[in-house]
Amino acid sequence: MENKKSRATIYEVAKEANVSLATVSRVINGKGNVNEETAKLVRDAITKLGYIPSDQARGLATSMSANIGIVLPSTNYVYINKILAGMLDVCKIYGYRPLLFTYENVEDAERAVDSVIASRVEGIVIFNSQLETADVKKFTNISLPVVVIGNDRLNERNALVNTDNGTPLKNFIEAEVKNGIKKIIFLRDPNKDWHMTNGYEDAILEVLKDNKQVVYETKEIKDSYIPIYEYYVEYFKTHKPNHELYVCTRDTLAHALVNAGVDLGLKVPDDYEVMGIMGTKDSRKCRPQISSIKAPLYDLGAYAMRMLTKMLTSTLAADKYIYVLPAEYIKRNTTKV
DSSP: OOOOOOOOOOOOOHHTTTTOHHHHHHHTTTSOOOOOOHHHHHHHHHHHHOOOOOOOHHTTGGGGOOEEEEEEETSSSHHHHHHHHHHHHHHHHHTTTEEEESSHHHHHHHHHHHHHHHOOSSEEEOSSSSSSHHHHHHHGTTTOOOEESSSOOOOTTSSSEEEEEEHHHHHHHHHHHHHHHHHHEEEEEETOOTTHHHHHHHHHHHHTOOOOSEEEEEOOOOOOHHHHHHHHHHHEEEEEEESSSEEEEHHHHHHHHHHHHHTOOOOOOTEEEEEEEEEEEEEHHHOOOOOEOOOOOHHHHHHHHHHHHHTTTTOOOOOGGGGEOOOOOOHHHHHEE
């Protein structure tokens, strides 16, 4: 017996017409501003696929029935929770239902991408951390509005929200160089750091490109308090720091690094300086408190989700598809400048 072909869905119509679900919904309901050329593409796709609008499909015209996919690394990290909080608050304000998809590593990220594509969401916000390029580009094949948090825009139809951490970090490094810093060590976990950490290192290297007096070193480490603490307890026993600056991509790393030296009787920032990047609560729990580049994490999530709501209603202006939030340097007690 021949299998009965399943009824076409609004998602298939959107893909066939290469438009968003919101656009298809507006054409079906006769609401909103859709130019005639685009409307014809939608109508042709409906005819070709034999699509019959359902009450659920008609309901997609209002935000109260919309599901939003959120793709994030593990929420075990404080900074991820701050970003997520911004997204959820905006969803609540505008009546969207967030569906959360998390991943722990590259392999897990591939599963998360496939899951969100199959979940029938109206739009997606991606925190582009450990996602492979091929996985991220899968989102371009389903004609959904997508907002990327990070530094990689999928294409001109998708929006990007980012933070300018590089400028305050560059200014800080320039001040440290003038103050006579002798060595800068950049600590990062290559398996956990998100794409924006590349910008951190670029900012440091830009300052040091013509400077032969300052030694620069990148140290790849595991993003965990105990291993870093234990490593530097042993390291500082045989390597007394001499006017060194440690730049850490996580506040937990900076916290461990400070405590390792202080427990051995070293003085921060006199013997060595420590800079954290994120400005989470870990930077303030440490004694001495850690200087940091404070990223506007909550605003990052809130702006990303607000951009998506505007894309869904076709109210995001063409020159607003990229938005960069400023970050700031917060001097506390682990740096001299």
